[in-house]
Amino acid sequence: MQTKSSLLTYKTISNQEAGEYLAKAVDLVRGNLDRFTDRFPYSNSEGGFYQPGDNREWTTGFWTGEIWLAYEMTGEQVFREAGAVQVESFLDRIEKRIDTDNHDMGFLYTPSCVAAYRLTGSRTAKKAALLAADNLLERFQEKGQFFQAWGELGARDNYRLIIDCLLNMPLLFWASEVTGNMVYREKAIAHIRTAVGCVIRPDRSTYHTYFFDPDTGKPLKGVTHQGNRDGSAWSRGQAWGIYGCALSYRVEHDPRYMEMFRDVTDYFLEHLPSDLIPYWDFDFDDPSGEPRDSSSAAIAACGMLEMAKYMEGQEASYYTDMARRLVKALCSRCAVKSRKESNGLLLHGTYARDSAGNPCSNRGVDECNTWGDYFYMEALVRLVKDWEPYWY
Numbered sequence: 001m002q003t004k005s006s007l008l009t010y011k012t013i014s015n016q017e018a019g020e021y022l023a024k025a026v027d028l029v030r031g032n033l034d035r036f037t038d039r040f041p042y043s044n045s046e047g048g049f050y051q052p053g054d055n056r057e058w059t060t061g062f063w064t065g066e067i068w069l070a071y072e073m074t075g076e077q078v079f080r081e082a083g084a085v086q087v088e089s090f091l092d093r094i095e096k097r098i099d100t101d102n103h104d105m106g107f108l109y110t111p112s113c114v115a116a117y118r119l120t121g122s123r124t125a126k127k128a129a130l131l132a133a134d135n136l137l138e139r140f141q142e143k144g145q146f147f148q149a150w151g152e153l154g155a156r157d158n159y160r161l162i163i164d165c166l167l168n169m170p171l172l173f174w175a176s177e178v179t180g181n182m183v184y185r186e187k188a189i190a191h192i193r194t195a196v197g198c199v200i201r202p203d204r205s206t207y208h209t210y211f212f213d214p215d216t217g218k219p220l221k222g223v224t225h226q227g228n229r230d231g232s233a234w235s236r237g238q239a240w241g242i243y244g245c246a247l248s249y250r251v252e253h254d255p256r257y258m259e260m261f262r263d264v265t266d267y268f269l270e271h272l273p274s275d276l277i278p279y280w281d282f283d284f285d286d287p288s289g290e291p292r293d294s295s296s297a298a299i300a301a302c303g304m305l306e307m308a309k310y311m312e313g314q315e316a317s318y319y320t321d322m323a324r325r326l327v328k329a330l331c332s333r334c335a336v337k338s339r340k341e342s343n344g345l346l347l348h349g350t351y352a353r354d355s356a357g358n359p360c361s362n363r364g365v366d367e368c369n370t371w372g373d374y375f376y377m378e379a380l381v382r383l384v385k386d387w388e389p390y391w392y
């Protein structure tokens, strides 16, 4: 547990240090291009090393996003060319609808194809990202006003949203901007209102998922999928809430989103352990011996750096400095320093952890994962340059 004054005792990362860690990350990404241009890293490493796989799951776009961040930082053609190859794969995937029966279109197509379109004007990327936005639109449930995360549309046992989906909404805002069709935007706004209205609990922690009645649309109950138990705060879910509120504020400038951001972020910060690397669920603190989820700190740092742009004076400095503290801790304790150690960027993530209170099996426990690598790199980029987010 932390207090505001204990948090202030931790060191922040300087711009120079962030630049050095970013240069290292770019080198590591460059070194992986041979293996991961025609193929993609699997969602998490095993024994510290990613194996190559097909473009499946919700996780491949983050690797492509790392390539685009590296391209932005260096201007090197090798990154642009590799990114373009991957964009072709994303077009093929959405045209053939391979593993696209879910809400994860924003995770997949924002750091890969929206990024490619913004940076290179690629028509292939634009086409792929718009098809992905259309695919996502099909999952909007009028009864309840939300995007159904998983499973057969309308099925009672899958009639729920999940907090992670806040990060899928920027794809829809982008789609409205490039097409002029406001339907994407309207549905995204409706989903965000529904989601933040039910997942944030009175104590400022968050539910991972929330069920609705498919007949009436009435909110029913919060249930975890990857957290320790229904009433606990899964640290990555809380981080998706932080970045999701910041990105929602970015679009709508609704002061309620800023207030919610403060709530979920302060809860996250107060529940950090002594080394600032979150346990996978905030049920755990030192010295639980439970695994960490470094990716949640990287996501939270990006959210804080985004929201600080819209805050004033001392409050903006507070959240910026807190993000710098998280990134400093990530660099010191989790950053991969050499290719011998790992072919990822950020150690000590947890994809899913088995517990009596969730249906998961252990997966990617104390490993790198593609989203942890990506958001770590995004946080470093945010610290060294005035970065225009891919997330709309």
Ligand code: GLY
Pocket: 058, 164, 226, 236, 351
């Ligand atoms: N969005 C899925 C996860 O965070 O594991």
